[in-house]
Amino acid sequence: MxxxxxxxxxxxxxxxxxxxxxxxxxxxxxxxxxxxxxxxxxxxxxxxxxxxxxxxxxxxxxxxxxxxxxxxxxxxxxxxxxxxxxxxxxxxxxxxxxxxxxxxxxxxxxxxxxxxxxxxxxxxxxxxxxxxxxxxxxxxxxxxxxxxxxxxxxxxxxxxxxxxxxxxxxxxxxxxxxxxxxxxxxxxxxxxxxxxxxxxxxxxxxxxxxxxxxxxxxxxxxxxxxxxxxxxxxxxxxxxxxxxxxxxxxxxxxxxxGGKAANIVFDDAPVDQAVEGIVNGIFFNQGHVCCAGSRLLVQESVADEVLDSLKRRMATLRVGDPLDKNTDIGAINSAEQLARITALADSGEAEGAERWAPACELPSTGFWFAPTLFTGVTQAHRIAREEIFGPVLSVLTFRTPAEAVEKANNTPYGLSAGIWTEKGSRILWMADKLRAGVVWANTFNKFDPTSPFGGFKExxxxxxxxxxxxxxxxxx
Incomplete structure (x- = not known):
């Protein structure tokens, strides 16, 4: 139960x-x-x-x-x-x-x-x-x-x-x-x-x-x-x-x-830890985060395992009253923002991506959107290119680190990125190649007043x- x-x-x-x-x-x-x-x-x-x-x-x-x-x-x-x-x-x-x-x-x-x-x-x-x-x-x-x-x-x-x-x-x-x-x-x-x-x-x-x-x-x-x-x-x-x-x-x-950050998960990453980072990266503050990890790039060999674990975790997220201490995902900030999120999510379906969201009952008043992920996403999809600024995750796969870098950098934005791997040398190599102002390693959305924050490009x-x-x- x-x-x-x-x-x-x-x-x-x-x-x-x-x-x-x-x-x-x-x-x-x-x-x-x-x-x-x-x-x-x-x-x-x-x-x-x-x-x-x-x-x-x-x-x-x-x-x-x-x-x-x-x-x-x-x-x-x-x-x-x-x-x-x-x-x-x-x-x-x-x-x-x-x-x-x-x-x-x-x-x-x-x-x-x-x-x-x-x-x-x-x-x-x-x-x-x-x-x-x-x-x-x-x-x-x-x-x-x-x-x-x-x-x-x-x-x-x-x-x-x-x-x-x-x-x-x-x-x-x-x-x-x-x-x-x-x-x-x-x-x-x-x-x-x-x-x-x-x-x-x-x-x-x-x-x-x-x-x-x-x-x-x-x-x-x-x-x-x-x-x-x-x-x-x-x-x-x-x-x-x-x-x-x-x-x-x-x-x-x-x-x-704005941003369209890539959260990159390699085959040697600790899956449970990475899934927590993925959830924090895109569903923290309802996805209303400029550096949100809205694009999940997961290595092809572990994609099914990561997605299964991610869906199980998303099913436990509680959407509702922001003042309730049990709430994980609160309200969308405005009707205007909700309309934009809805339109972009609908475009993902219309362009052929597969939409999934856990079963959750949304309040009858206010502005709400259930945590959502899309699989079968390509870099041509609007949901992979445009900043949604909501709790919507686009999932893409890659085979090699070089491919991951190429896909991560294929965006007009350059605010943040995340890397999940046990290899320190891979973290340093990736961080040097990624065109992003902030690169997190085996964590996401970590801020400190002593650390600078900002972006490149748009x-x-x-x-x-x-x-x-x-x-x-x-x-x-």
């Missing part, structure tokens, strides 16, 4: 969500100049969580001016003093981690186990890490007195709202820059809670400004002449538009865009995290 899990929901009582939120400009919340608002909806229940101000051109201008005014005093602070503020923010995040984890799962749809055990610890770790760098910039390798750039305009996605904020805000502040940040339209709440954390930490007014809104707000921010540096994480399509906007200006730019340029993450915010 199957083991039955009783519901174990995390309490929502730890989060006090206000009925409405304004823009965070110059240390205060204010209404949008045009009075425009939009609703933030919980993807698991479709309930309205809050009404949020929609920033327009006047609001962007006010936020950039506030950041510019604050820059003169913030950049003049000794690094050790800036570090104290970052340490304070990190400790407050730790103290409020349960509250923030529940908020993230409500607003984003990801399982509470992931937001609680992965996202929030990493958010705090990034602020702690860059707090330590704030007074050591002259030892980072960019000269004895590296200078900040000025005002950074940062646009972040909806898949890791608070973590992507930390990736961008922490190094920018450590280097002496001020920030105007635009969170995703579907997940604005954790950024607004972070604004409150900035006030709680006593951060000087104007150092961090939060503008909520849709793509038009982000476009206004990127194009504003008062911005010195643009950092964007999101789709390749939007990244290309931003690059066109910035071209011909003096603005510095870093882009972390996955963007620049690095975030580690010492390398400082360079994007320094005049070097």
């Amino acid at each position: 199957a083991f039955a899990y009783a519901p174990a929901p995390e309490s929502r009582a730890v989060v006090d969500i206000a009925p409405s939120y304004g823009l965070f400009i110059d240390g205060e919340f204010r209404e949008a100049a045009g009075g425009k608002v939009f609703k933030s909806i919980s993807p698991s229940s479709e309930e309205v969580l809050s009404e949020v101000a929609h920033a327009g051109g006047d609001d962007v201008d006010a936020a950039v001016k506030a950041a510019r005014t604050a820059y003169s005093s913030w950049s003049a602070l000794p690094g050790a003093e800036r570090g104290k503020y970052l340490f304070r923010i990190a400790r407050i995040i730790q103290e409020r981690s349960r509250e923030l984890a529940v908020l993230e799962s409500l607003d984003n749809g990801k399982p509470i186990r992931e937001s609680r055990d992965t996202d929030l610890p990493l958010v705090a770790a990034h602020f702690f890490y860059y707090a330590g760098w704030a007074d050591k910039l002259s030892y980072a390798g960019w000269g004895p007195d590296p200078r900040p750039l000025g005002v950074a305009g940062q646009v972040i996605p909806w898949n890791f709202p608070l973590l992507m904020l930390a990736w961008k805000v922490a190094p920018a502040l450590a280097c002496g820059n001020t920030v105007v940040l635009k969170p995703a339209e579907t997940t604005p709440l954790s950024a607004l809670f972070f604004a409150d954390i900035c006030r709680q930490a006593g951060l000087p007014k104007g150092v961090v400004n939060i503008l909520t809104g849709d793509g038009s707000t982000g476009a206004e921010l990127v194009a504003h002449p008062g911005i010195d540096k643009v950092a964007f994480t999101g789709s390749t399509e939007v990244g290309k538009a931003i690059a066109r906007t910035v071209a011909g200006t003096d603005k510095k730019l870093t882009l972390e865009l 996955s963007g340029f620049g690095r975030e995290g580690g010492r390398h993450g400082l360079e994007a915010y320094l005049n070097v």
